[in-house]
Amino acid sequence: MLLLAALVATTTWSYGFAQETPIQTPISITKSQGSTRLHCHFKDVSTNFDSIVIHWYQQKENKAPERMFYISTGTTAVDESFQGRTYTIERVSKQKICTLTIKNIAPDVAATYYCAYWDSHYRVFGTGTKLIVSDKGNSKPENSEILQTKHKDQLLYVCLIENFYPEVIRVQWVDEANKEVTKNVIKGDVWKSTNDKYSVSTWLTLPGNTTNKNYYCKYDHESQENFKLPIQDSSETPSQEEYCSTYSGNSTVFYKDYLMHKAAHLVYLVLLLKSSMYYVIVLFFIYRMRTPAKLPGKKT
Incomplete structure (x- = not known):
C-alpha cells in the first residue's frame, strides 16, 4: 500500500526501540522529464x-533497497553502481535538511528514495519519497470528509478520502496540538476506485463522553500537504440508524466501500485463523506418526 509493505520493513531497523524518524518531503513526485529535489528533514x-552520517537509498519495485551514497562532514561517497549518474546531494546545517537532486528524469530512476542515519547501533530510515515517472500528473482528492456514528458508549469516526492520484498518501489522526493519535485507530489500505484513481479510509474510536478535545483527520498528498478535516461537535453526531441517510451522494457510496473493505479484512482474518488451526492439526498428526507406539510388556 502506498509506499508498499517495504516502507514498514525499511523505515526502522531498530529491534523494537522507538527512534526519531526523519520526515521526507514531498511524499511523492510525478514527473516525466526535467529534474526534481527530495528533502529529508532532521528537525525532530x-x-x-x-x-x-546521512545515507540515501533507492528502492525499486519488488527489490531490496540499494544504497546510493552517504555524506558526512565535508565528505560525500558514491557507491559504485551509482557513479556517473546525475544525482547531487546537499546538506543545509541551518535548516537541518539534506536534499537529493535527481537530474534528467527517465523511466530507470522511478523508485522510492529513503534517507537514513545511524542512531547508536540502529539504522533509522526516513518516511520515503516515491518518484513516479509519468506524464499523467497528480490529482487532488475529489472529496474528503469525516463520517460519524454513535454506538452504545463509543463514537466512531470514519475519515474517507476519495479519488486521488497517485496512490501515495499519508493519513493521520491528530489532536488540537497536532500530535498524532495512535490509540484506537485503524488504518485501511488504499484501494482503486474509478478512472485509475484511488481512495482510502481510516477509523478512530473515542469514548462517548469526549467533548472537550478537538481531533482532526490530517493527510499529506502530492497535490495537498498538511490538509486537515475537523471532527464535528459530538453533540451533533447522528445515531447509527441515521448514519447513511444523513450523508447523501458520494458519502453513502463510500460508506458502502468502507463496509466492503472491512468485510474483506474480517474474511481474511477468519481464513488466517482457519489455516493456523489446520497447521496445528497437521503438526499433531505428524508428531503422533513419528512417536513409536508403546507395546504392552510381557509379565514374567
Missing part, C-alpha cells in the same frame, strides 16, 4: 545534525 532528531 535530537542527534547533532552536523555529526550525522
